[in-house]
Amino acid sequence: xxxxxxxxxxxxxxxxxxxxxxxxYAIEDKIEAGLALTGSEIKSIxxxxxxxxxxxxxxxxxxxxxxxxxISPYEQSGKYFNHDPLRPRKLLLHRKEIAxxxxxxxxxxxxxxxxxxxxxxGIAKIEIALAKGKREYDKRQAIAERDAQRExxxxxxHRVR
Numbered sequence: 001x002x003x004x005x006x007x008x009x010x011x012x013x014x015x016x017x018x019x020x021x022x023x024x025y026a027i028e029d030k031i032e033a034g035l036a037l038t039g040s041e042i043k044s045i046x047x048x049x050x051x052x053x054x055x056x057x058x059x060x061x062x063x064x065x066x067x068x069x070x071i072s073p074y075e076q077s078g079k080y081f082n083h084d085p086l087r088p089r090k091l092l093l094h095r096k097e098i099a100x101x102x103x104x105x106x107x108x109x110x111x112x113x114x115x116x117x118x119x120x121x122g123i124a125k126i127e128i129a130l131a132k133g134k135r136e137y138d139k140r141q142a143i144a145e146r147d148a149q150r151e152x153x154x155x156x157x158h159r160v161r
Contacts, residue, residue: 011120011121012118012119012120013118013119014116014117014118015045015046015048015050015116015117015118015119015124016048016050016051016052016116016117017052017115017116018052018053018055018113018114018115018116020053021052021113021114021115021129021131022115023134023139023142024133024134024139025111025113025129025131025132025133025134026131026132026133026134026138027113027115027129027130027131028110028129028130028131028132029104029129029130030115030127030128030129030130031093031097031101031127031128031129031130032125032126032127032128033064033091033092033093033097033125033126033127033128034091034092034093034123034124034125034126035066035089035090035091035092035124035125035126036089036090036091036092037089037124038083039077039081040073040074040077040081040082040083041071041074041083041089042124043074043076043077044071044072044073044074045071045117045119045124046119047074049071049072050069050070050071050072050117051069051070052069052114052115052116052117054068055067055068055069055070055113055114056068056111056112056113056114057091057112057113057114057128058105058112059098059101059102059105059112062095062098062102063090063091063098064090064091064093064098064101064112064128065088065089065090065091066088066089066091066114066126066128067086067088068086069086069089069114069117070085070086071083071085072085073085091126091128101128101130104130105130109132109133110130110131110132111130111131111132111133112128112129112130112131113128113129113131114126114127114128114129115127115128115129
């Protein structure tokens with residue numbers, strides 16, 4: 001999968017995907033949220049200079065925030081008009097959605113993880129997932145299942161010939 005993908009049917013352009021999240025967490029529920037950004041941040045996002053690897057989300061004081069999402073500074077912006085690459089960014093969600101996420105986040109073992117950042121009709125959106133951390137044996141089991149599927153597909157392909 002390339003770094004940026006265009007889905008013309010939906011008007012979406014994927015900017016960044018957190019592949020590590022699918023390995024480390026069992027994804028249970030997904031939700032789309034907007035982001036409150038500055039001008040230099042959205043310009044850097046459009047250039048694809050975003051990293052979601054260590055990012056996580058949290059609900060605090062009735063507001064949802066995403067932390068450790070690295071958006072590189074915009075090169076053409078001046079020294080004083082640029083942004084802090086790791087600043088917390090506010091998620092734009094409805095009150096009911098925030099309350100639901102806050103309740104689910106309080107359950108032991110659950111966390112909010114950003115899965116992907118994309119542009120939808122020119123507006124930056126982030127897909128947040130309610131996820132439960134996998135243990136080491138869960139990861140090994142997932143890898144074993146994936147390898148078994150790959151072997152089955154190879155055998156089927158070879159048999160057809």
